[in-house]
Amino acid sequence: MIEIRxxxxxxxxxxxxxxxxxxxxxxxxxxxxxxxxxxxxxxxKSILGLIPIDxxxxxxxxxxxxxxxxxxxxxxxxxxGFVFQSAALxxxxxxxxxxxxPILEHTSLSxxxxxxxxxxxxxxxxxxxxxxxxxxxxxxxMKRLVAIGRAIxxxxxxxxxxxxxxxxDPVMRDRIVQLIINLKRDYKxxxxxxxxxxxxxxxxxxxxxxxxxGKISKLEKVEKxxxx
Amino acid sequence: MNLFSHxxxxxxxxLRSVILPWRLAKSKxxxxxxxxxxxxxxxxxxxxxxxFLGMVTTVQLSYQLxxxxxxxxxxxxxxxxxxxxxxxxxxxxxxxxxxxxxxxAEVGTMRVTEQIDALEVMAIDPYHFLNFPRIIGTxxxxxxxxxxxxxxxxxxxGVYAHLFLNIPLSVFNYGLIRNFFPRDLFGGLLKxxxxxxxxxxxxxxxxxxxKGGAKEVGxxxxxxxxxxxxxxxxxxxxxxxxxxG
Numbered sequence: 001m002i003e004i005r006x007x008x009x010x011x012x013x014x015x016x017x018x019x020x021x022x023x024x025x026x027x028x029x030x031x032x033x034x035x036x037x038x039x040x041x042x043x044x045k046s047i048l049g050l051i052p053i054d055x056x057x058x059x060x061x062x063x064x065x066x067x068x069x070x071x072x073x074x075x076x077x078x079x080x081g082f083v084f085q086s087a088a089l090x091x092x093x094x095x096x097x098x099x100x101x102p103i104l105e106h107t108s109l110s111x112x113x114x115x116x117x118x119x120x121x122x123x124x125x126x127x128x129x130x131x132x133x134x135x136x137x138x139x140x141x142m143k144r145l146v147a148i149g150r151a152i153x154x155x156x157x158x159x160x161x162x163x164x165x166x167x168x169d170p171v172m173r174d175r176i177v178q179l180i181i182n183l184k185r186d187y188k189x190x191x192x193x194x195x196x197x198x199x200x201x202x203x204x205x206x207x208x209x210x211x212x213x214g215k216i217s218k219l220e221k222v223e224k225x226x227x228x
Numbered sequence: 229m230n231l232f233s234h235x236x237x238x239x240x241x242x243l244r245s246v247i248l249p250w251r252l253a254k255s256k257x258x259x260x261x262x263x264x265x266x267x268x269x270x271x272x273x274x275x276x277x278x279x280f281l282g283m284v285t286t287v288q289l290s291y292q293l294x295x296x297x298x299x300x301x302x303x304x305x306x307x308x309x310x311x312x313x314x315x316x317x318x319x320x321x322x323x324x325x326x327x328x329x330x331x332x333a334e335v336g337t338m339r340v341t342e343q344i345d346a347l348e349v350m351a352i353d354p355y356h357f358l359n360f361p362r363i364i365g366t367x368x369x370x371x372x373x374x375x376x377x378x379x380x381x382x383x384x385x386g387v388y389a390h391l392f393l394n395i396p397l398s399v400f401n402y403g404l405i406r407n408f409f410p411r412d413l414f415g416g417l418l419k420x421x422x423x424x425x426x427x428x429x430x431x432x433x434x435x436x437x438x439k440g441g442a443k444e445v446g447x448x449x450x451x452x453x454x455x456x457x458x459x460x461x462x463x464x465x466x467x468x469x470x471x472x473g
Contacts, residue, residue: 050345077351088342102350105254150350 001026002158002190004047007056009039016042018214019056027188029180031195031205033219038211040194041085044160047192048080049073060158078106081151081189085163087143089135095122095146096131102153117153125149125179141172148179152187159183161193165200177203241436242429245359255361262365266327270373277322278377281314282306282384290393299395303403306385311412312472315378317464320423323370324430324456331362331431332452336438336445344436359432363425370424371417378416415471422463430456 002024009017016039024030032040045051047058049065058065060076068076089098099118103109109117122128125145135143144164151159161180165173177200183189184204195201201208208219252259289305335358338344347354382404389395434448434455 045345048349050348074351074353077349080349082346082349084342084346086342088346090338090343090346091341102352105350105352150346154350 001059001061002047002192003059003062005057005059007043007046007058008054009042009046009051010054011042015214017046017053020211020214020216022209022216024190024192026190027184028206029184029189029191029193029204030207030209031193031201032209032211032216033195033198033201034211035196039214040196040211041162043211043216044082044162044192044194048077048082048160078102078154079157081148081154081156081159083144083147083151083159083161083164085166087135087140087147089143089146089150091135093134094131095127095133095135095138098135098146099150099153102150106154118149121149121153124152124182126175139172141168141176144168144172144176145179148176148183152183152189155187157190159189159191161191161195163195163197164193165195165197173197173200180204237437238429238433241355241359241433242363242425245355245363245429245432251356255356255364258357258361259365259368262361263369265330266323266366267369267373270323270326270369271376273322273326274319274373274377275380277318278315278380279384281310281318281377282381282386283388285309285314285381286385286388286393290389290395294393300399300403300406302389302393302395303386303400304407305403307382307404308407308409308412310378310381310385311408311416313416313464313468315381316374316416316419316423317460319374319377320370320420320427320460321457323366323373324423324427324460325453327366328427328431328452328456329449331428332435332449333445335359335432335435336448337435339436339438340441340445354436359428359436362432363428366424366428367421370427371420374417374420411471415467418471419464419467422467423460426459426463427456430459 004020004022007017007020008015020043022030032043034040042051046053049058060079065073065076090101093101096118099121100114103114103117118131119128122130125148127142127145127149130142130146135146138146148164164180165176168176180191180193181204184191193200193204209216210219285306286302289302293301293305335344338358344354344358347357386397386400386404389400390397430452434452435445438444438448
């Protein structure tokens with residue numbers, strides 16, 4: 001379970017997050033919705049400790065990440081997969097190397113075992129036999145799929161998605177939405193999706209929250225809030 | 229930010245990149261890649277520059293000394309100048325222009341495209357993953373390049389003296405060997421070790437701390453080269469004072 005308690009963040013005097021509270025139960029997926037520039041990504045990065053916050057706390061299974069020692073924060077992050085909006089793939093590495101990197105860094109699996117795991121991951125994300133390609137030769141949607149593959153490489157407990165379907169064609173968007181749903185259903189991952197795409201939000205979210213003016217509020221029904 | 233805090237940040241960044249835990253086993257391939265990039269990649273330009281360095285030094289020394297000193301002094305002077313000063317400094321400045329800029333651009337691009345954040349969330353320490361191999365790779369490559377540069381400069385200088393100044397190679401070598409002091413060689417190599425640290429650290433530091441986009445990445449390469457060049461000259465002076473002063 002992830003508990004976000006009273007998180008606040010300002011940039012140059014502008015309040016981006018204003019005492020945000022949120023609880024994400026195990027094996028559930030919540031969506032944080034909101035227009036671009038409202039601080040969704042800041043919230044996501046803040047609760048991972050990537051951006052320092054001005055106040056508040058984040059608890060994973062009742063343990064504050066801000067109380068972790070430097071070595072412990074890395075141990076904690078092995079339980080987290082993060083899908084960046086830009087995919088953030090290492091462009092000097094192949095698809096195989098991108099996905100294998102966290103496995104090679106954090107496990108003692110043999111080369112053969114790593115190869116098999118990467119192959120399986122690529123099948124899960126729907127990109128079989130693409131190991132040798134470089135990110136530069138992939139479409140935007142394929143990059144996101146590889147990024148999801150890399151995020152699940154260590155079989156994390158939590159997965160965070162930052163605008164996973166933004167800028168994609170409807171076919172690729174549906175493919176990624178289905179993949180997010182499958183990961184939640186089949187692998188019981190706890191996750192947060194931040195997006196401004198209503199269809200994605202409705203399709204994947206167990207609960208949907210709206211971030212606006214630094215405040216977060218739960219939406220009972222997306223259409224009602226947005227359209228009437 | 230004032231100069232003092234820049235110096236503090238620069239030093240802390242270096243220490244953060246090279247202190248324990250060393251993960252040499254996992255870094256071996258990345259270090260080898262950097263040795264190749266810095267070392268093998270710089271060989272052609274170092275060869276070219278060192279060749280001209282040898283010829284120009286020979287021409288200048290013969291112009292200034294031959295009227296007053298025996299001919300073997302040309303070999304002695306070229307040897308000592310190249311080993312103590314010209315070899316290490318010119319090699320370092322060349323590698324600085326070539327590699328500090330490319331390191332800053334590479335690491336800076338990784339910063340603005342969130343690849344460094346991606347390392348963080350994968351629980352991979354970016355200091356050890358990115359900076360450590362670059363610093364160690366340059367530390368290995370630059371002294372070797374310096375020795376190569378010195379060998380080429382002295383050899384070309386000797387051949388030029390033989391062909392165009394009528395100084396036999398045996399006379400040139402006599403002066404070179406008679407006036408060879410191990411302290412000259414090791415003093416020069418000590419410089420190249422120190423230069424390698426500021427080249428790699430400057431490239432990584434300015435790349436790592438980029439905020440913004442393409443323009444800022446470009447600026448970071450300029451800062452990296454300018455800072456490393458100034459530090460090379462400063463360290464050159466300090467080592468000269470301590471060892472040869």
